[in-house]
Amino acid sequence: MKSLRIMLLLTLIFGGYRSFAASEVETQFELANKLYAQNKFSEAAGAYEQIITNGTISSVLYFNLGNSQFKAGQLGQAIAAYRQAERLTPRDPDVRANLRFALNRVQGPTIKSTASQRWFGTLSLNEWTVLGFAGIWLTLGLLVARQIKPALATALKTWTWLSAGGTAVLFICLALALPQNTPGRIAIVTVTDATVRNSPLDEAPGAFTAHDGAELRVLDHKDEWVQVTDDAQRFGWVKRSSVNWSPRS
Amino acid sequence: MERLSWKKQLERRGGALLARGAVLLLGALMLGRSFAATFTTSLDRDTVILGENVTLTFKFEGVQPGGLPQLPAIPGLQPTGGTSSGFNSSSGPDGKMQVVQTFAVPFVTQRTGDIVIPGFNVEVGGQKLSSAPLTLKVLREDPSAPPADYATNQVFLWLALPKQELFIGEVIVAELRLYLRSEIGNISDLQIPTITGDGYNAGPLQQVPQFQRRVGNATYNVVPFNFTLAAVKNNDLVIGPLNGTVVVHGGPRDFWGQYRQRAQVAFSSPPQSLPVLPVPSENAPANFTGAVGNYTMTVNIGPTNVATGDPITVRVQISGRGALNGLMLPEQTAWGDFKSYPPTAKVETTDALGLQGAKMFEQVISPENADVQELPAFSFSFFNPETKTFRTLTHPPTKLTVRPGGVAVAPTIAASSKPNSEAAPQQIDIVPIKQRLGAVTRTTAPFLTQPVFLAAQSVPVLAFLAAFVWRKRTAALANNPRLRRQRQVEQTIRVGLETLRAHAAQNQSDEFFAGLMRLLQERLGERLDCPASAITEAVIEERLRPRGLPDSMLDELQDLFQACNQARYAPVRSVQELGAVVAKLENALRKLAEVRV
Numbered sequence: 001m002k003s004l005r006i007m008l009l010l011t012l013i014f015g016g017y018r019s020f021a022a023s024e025v026e027t028q029f030e031l032a033n034k035l036y037a038q039n040k041f042s043e044a045a046g047a048y049e050q051i052i053t054n055g056t057i058s059s060v061l062y063f064n065l066g067n068s069q070f071k072a073g074q075l076g077q078a079i080a081a082y083r084q085a086e087r088l089t090p091r092d093p094d095v096r097a098n099l100r101f102a103l104n105r106v107q108g109p110t111i112k113s114t115a116s117q118r119w120f121g122t123l124s125l126n127e128w129t130v131l132g133f134a135g136i137w138l139t140l141g142l143l144v145a146r147q148i149k150p151a152l153a154t155a156l157k158t159w160t161w162l163s164a165g166g167t168a169v170l171f172i173c174l175a176l177a178l179p180q181n182t183p184g185r186i187a188i189v190t191v192t193d194a195t196v197r198n199s200p201l202d203e204a205p206g207a208f209t210a211h212d213g214a215e216l217r218v219l220d221h222k223d224e225w226v227q228v229t230d231d232a233q234r235f236g237w238v239k240r241s242s243v244n245w246s247p248r249s
Numbered sequence: 250m251e252r253l254s255w256k257k258q259l260e261r262r263g264g265a266l267l268a269r270g271a272v273l274l275l276g277a278l279m280l281g282r283s284f285a286a287t288f289t290t291s292l293d294r295d296t297v298i299l300g301e302n303v304t305l306t307f308k309f310e311g312v313q314p315g316g317l318p319q320l321p322a323i324p325g326l327q328p329t330g331g332t333s334s335g336f337n338s339s340s341g342p343d344g345k346m347q348v349v350q351t352f353a354v355p356f357v358t359q360r361t362g363d364i365v366i367p368g369f370n371v372e373v374g375g376q377k378l379s380s381a382p383l384t385l386k387v388l389r390e391d392p393s394a395p396p397a398d399y400a401t402n403q404v405f406l407w408l409a410l411p412k413q414e415l416f417i418g419e420v421i422v423a424e425l426r427l428y429l430r431s432e433i434g435n436i437s438d439l440q441i442p443t444i445t446g447d448g449y450n451a452g453p454l455q456q457v458p459q460f461q462r463r464v465g466n467a468t469y470n471v472v473p474f475n476f477t478l479a480a481v482k483n484n485d486l487v488i489g490p491l492n493g494t495v496v497v498h499g500g501p502r503d504f505w506g507q508y509r510q511r512a513q514v515a516f517s518s519p520p521q522s523l524p525v526l527p528v529p530s531e532n533a534p535a536n537f538t539g540a541v542g543n544y545t546m547t548v549n550i551g552p553t554n555v556a557t558g559d560p561i562t563v564r565v566q567i568s569g570r571g572a573l574n575g576l577m578l579p580e581q582t583a584w585g586d587f588k589s590y591p592p593t594a595k596v597e598t599t600d601a602l603g604l605q606g607a608k609m610f611e612q613v614i615s616p617e618n619a620d621v622q623e624l625p626a627f628s629f630s631f632f633n634p635e636t637k638t639f640r641t642l643t644h645p646p647t648k649l650t651v652r653p654g655g656v657a658v659a660p661t662i663a664a665s666s667k668p669n670s671e672a673a674p675q676q677i678d679i680v681p682i683k684q685r686l687g688a689v690t691r692t693t694a695p696f697l698t699q700p701v702f703l704a705a706q707s708v709p710v711l712a713f714l715a716a717f718v719w720r721k722r723t724a725a726l727a728n729n730p731r732l733r734r735q736r737q738v739e740q741t742i743r744v745g746l747e748t749l750r751a752h753a754a755q756n757q758s759d760e761f762f763a764g765l766m767r768l769l770q771e772r773l774g775e776r777l778d779c780p781a782s783a784i785t786e787a788v789i790e791e792r793l794r795p796r797g798l799p800d801s802m803l804d805e806l807q808d809l810f811q812a813c814n815q816a817r818y819a820p821v822r823s824v825q826e827l828g829a830v831v832a833k834l835e836n837a838l839r840k841l842a843e844v845r846v
Contacts, residue, residue: 029686036682058689064682071679094680101679107481108447129696133706140709147716181695209447211482 075213076190106213135167187245196236200225207236286312288378400465406518418541452477540631542571548644568607583625753827762816786810
């Protein structure tokens with residue numbers, strides 16, 4: 001009885017804390033929205049970033065952050081935020097519209113998504129994962145049913161094979177979707193002009209210039225430099241401070 | 250490198266009118282019907298140097314005039330003679346014949362300044378047709394001429410820019426000129442680089458009619474290529490250096506009329522810079538969306554008698570010269586009483602470079618209440634880089650009759666079935682922020698890297714393994730009756746012992762010993778693989794002792810059998826005595842289970 005009371009007390013404390021934390025986040029979110037409505041876009045972006053830094057992650061937060069940064073003239077940062085929102089809710093029409101709108105503003109070289117990348121991008125990595133593993137659950141569930149009720153084995157044979165085949169296809173899709181969701185694959189330029197140099201040295205000659213918002217494919221990184229390439233197969237090194245990139249981003 | 254085929258197109262303006270009457274007559278006889286007639290005039294160049302020739306072309310479509318219209322005297326232009334004509338007929342998409350007849354009249358320029366060629370009015374086949382006036386700019390000297398010391402080059406490339414400065418967003422037509430010394434008879438394999446660079450967008454090259462120019466003391470045939478140029482950044486743009494190659498043909502001709510000498514020549518153009526200016530922010534209208542150029546606007550709104558929620562289509566056509574693709578419909582803040590849907594847009598250009606034309610927007614709106622009496626004025630602002638001023642085009646408010654309606658139904662917005670960037674709804678600004686936080690999470694780590702998720706995936710695997718093992722054991726049991734009996738006996742003994750203890754506690758002697766006897770029979774029957782009912786005390790001597798079981802165990806069993814027999818005659822025992830018998834039975838049954846019989 002005593003332990004039950006302690007459990008109840010802990011549940012109340014924990015539940016109350018969670019409720020308090022949620023309302024705190026809501027308050028901060030509304031404050032950030034008000035800043036945006038007052039055209040204080042940089043302040044709004046800072047407020048949204050603060051919520052994210054505190055550990056609350058949501059597609060809406062990244063979307064609103066992207067809007068704030070876009071309005072504040074930070075095209076590259078806005079695209080990075082929209083990309084994060086897209087990773088969480090890839091089929092959100094608002095996210096897609098604003099990302100497309102922002103990408104259309106990018107000048108100069110930027111990597112373009114292929115049709116297959118766009119197709120695999122219609123589902124998030126987690127959605128592909130859940131689908132693939134749901135296939136495993138279904139297939140194994142059918143196998144279990146066949147073990148428990150051997151009389152059903154013949155009737156379930158076709159369904160088992162179909163399920164196994166579907167699961168294999170889903171896992172192939174998951175494997176193909178994995179590379180484009182690999183952290184640190186893309187660097188997004190966040191300065192007006194980022195000089196991509198032939199080698200990771202300040203004195204190295206420039207290979208090409210990428211502009212704010214340009215997305216570049218990351219090949220390697222070394223100290224403060226990131227090796228990148230674009231669709232024109234131009235290679236070079238760009239400073240980390242000029243791009244939105246981290247090995248885990 | 251961009252490879253362009255080049256044909257010799259030296260101006261041959263001294264020739265007589267080509268006799269194509271037979272072709273014309275044949276075409277005229279074949280044509281039963283024709284397209285709607287149009288008549289246009291055009292110049293091969295709109296800017297020339299004093300003394301140069303310019304060709305005025307009369308183009309008739311869908312009609313065959315009897316001949317060239319009467320040419321009035323045009324001050325500053327002197328016909329040089331050698332009018333040529335052309336005729337073309339083709340079948341249109343609906344199977345109707347389309348005829349095009351052209352007359353090209355060469356003139357020589359006689360004065361500098363702007364020469365206005367008036368519009369022409371002709372009557373052909375009972376139809377009155379007219380053309381628009383044209384303006385020709387005649388300069389005393391070429392402002393984009395290369396330096397005289399370039400005359401030492403046999404071939405060189407020169408970029409002619411029409412302006413000394415450029416506004417961001419402004420589109421100009423630049424000219425890339427290939428200068429070929431007049432001794433060169435022909436060229437081939439022309440390789441001109443694609444024009445790309447930082448801070449500007451250049452369109453594809455369009456070859457235009459060539460002309461002759463003097464550079465220093467040398468005469469050059471100039472092959473011009475026009476392209477559009479637009480600055481996108483607020484930095485001075487630098488074009489070039491541009492390098493290319495061409496095979497030049499010259500010298501005496503052989504029997505077949507081919508030039509005997511040919512050589513590949515590399516050429517280049519020096520880099521040229523052009524200052525870029527930002528569009529001024531002073532005096533910029535509130536609805537200015539970055540349009541730079543010179544435009545006119547027509548607006549068509551309908552229907553004007555609707556119920557609330559009914560769709561009203563607003564068609565806006567912005568025509569003129571500029572970056573048409575980039576034009577955006579400004580947000581109309583005064584349309585608060587209307588629900589607006591994303592507009593569709595379509596661009597139609599009238600020149601090869603895509604600089605002149607119109608962009609048609611179609612936006613569907615619907616009044617949200619019956620108090621609406623008019624659609625507020627629609628305005629579009631642009632910056633004219635020629636006058637360096639902003640201009641706002643305004644369509645006045647449109648009277649509307651709005652009556653109360655039922656449930657508003659979202660109108661169907663006409664859109665091309667084919668995905669087309671032009672036909673797709675044009676987004677003029679980002680979608681606004683969201684007011685609700687929605688689903689939140691504490692981590693962005695994908696499921697694939699979360700141990701809990703991965704551990705959960707072992708559940709179906711373990712379930713399958715368990716089912717598999719269970720199935721195997723069930724099958725094994727089904728095929729082994731002795732094992733099955735052993736299990737059943739174990740179960741019977743487990744339950745039976747509990748029952749015995751209960752009987753002992755309640756001092757129910759008869760039931761107790763009957764149960765005890767049954768348990769002994771079950772265990773011994775299972776051990777000896779014979780029916781339980783066949784087990785009596787006699788099996789101890791007849792079947793167990795010969796198998797070498799320990800005497801102590803046999804004695805215990807004998808005692809238990811005897812206790813059962815005695816109970817028939819002296820059934821009353823104490824609770825303690827019955828409890829002791831249970832312990833003894835348990836011990837005996839355990840030993841029996843352990844020994845191999």
